Amino acid sequence: MSLLDFPYRLLAKMVTSDPEAFIALGNAETRLLKKRLPVVTSPVYICGLARAGTTILTKAIATHPDVATHTYRDFPCLFTPYYWNKMLSAFDWVPFRAKPHERAHKDGMMVTPKSPEAMEEMLWMAFFKQLHDETRSAILDAKTSNEAFAAFYREHIQKLLLAHNKTRYASKANYNLTRIPYILSLFPDARFVIAVRQPLPHVWSLYQKDKLFRAEQEKTPASLTHMQQAGHFEFGKGRTLIHTGDDAAMASVRACFANGEDLRGWARYWAMLQRFIAQECTPRPEVLIVRHEDICAHKETMAQIADHCRLKYSDTKLAAAAGIFRETTPPAIPKDMEVIIREETEGVSA
Secondary structure, X not given: XXXXXHHXXXXXXXXXXXHHHHHHHHHHHHHHHHHHOOOOOOOEEXXXXXXXXXXXXXXXXXXXXXXXXXXXXXXXXXXXXXXHHHHHHHHOXXXXXXXXXXXXXXXXXXXXXXXXXXXXXXXXXXXXXXXXXXXXXXXXXXXXXXHHHHHHHHHHHHHXXXXXXXXXXXXXXXXXXXXXXXXXXXXXXXXEEEEEXXXXXXXXXXXXXXXXHHHHHHHOHXXXXXXXXXXXXXXXXXXXXXXXXXHHHHHHHHHHHHOOOHHHHHHHHHHHHHHHHHHHHOOOOOEEEEEHHHHHHOOHHHHHXXXXXXXXXXXXXXXXXXXXXXXXXXXXXXXXXXXXXXXXHHHHHO
16 A cells, blocks of 8 residues: 555544544543553563664564564554554455565665554653654653653553553654653653664665655655654654754754755764763663664674563474574765764764
């Protein structure tokens, strides 16, 4: 199914233009299911700067028989996950039976409507209006209070677990990097896996994908609309950077992009995010930092991740999950551009 088909776009517009109405609908769904909702135990959060390998890591964790994740087909009716999923399963709606196809990133990763995907940002945006204003800090700390969101979010996860008959929730959401303390205030037993990647291939990938999405959105404006509705602001004309609370660093990054120095901007942004991860995320026992290169090269890294996430795999399933990762060929980066990346990242990459 094309995400640009008219009925689908109309439904997406209805949901995203009036989130309060669909929050009310979600609350009504919760009331109908209240006595059946399971307990949320040790939810798993996979995050990192885009292009660090969070998607394939989520795909591996989603192979666990107890794990439920959001999928592409959860959009746009994310606010009512139980009955939306049940309807899709009951009627086997034709548009959601698409064959595997390469995702929009053009990186060789094949997906279907049932593939794991980052979707929960729609919920965050409905309750926290300021999150994607890159001129303001995106940090939500342990003192953050939003009772309406806390209740809705917990019940949303419960309903997703119920819909899929699973016991563990896993989320791919890169924006949760700046929300770890707040999420822990909601779920003290949550586990976080943060993917990091060497700066040269990572920054180059960010730079190239940004150009790819920008070009596609120039040709097909509706694709930009879809990304904004689904809460994907990493690349393209709707790009919004994650403000980690350092106003000076953020201003420096934004200045690069404003001056047309996109590669330097991405390199400086990489350094800012990795510095934040090193300073604010790693001291926490709930957080595991994994290098993308290690996941691809060393199968035992998947066992370390599973242990951290409190997920028990059989030897066969663990080997299958580890086998999803593949080593990639280092990109050919023009020398002058490699110099720019090294200038901006060497101080942090060590």
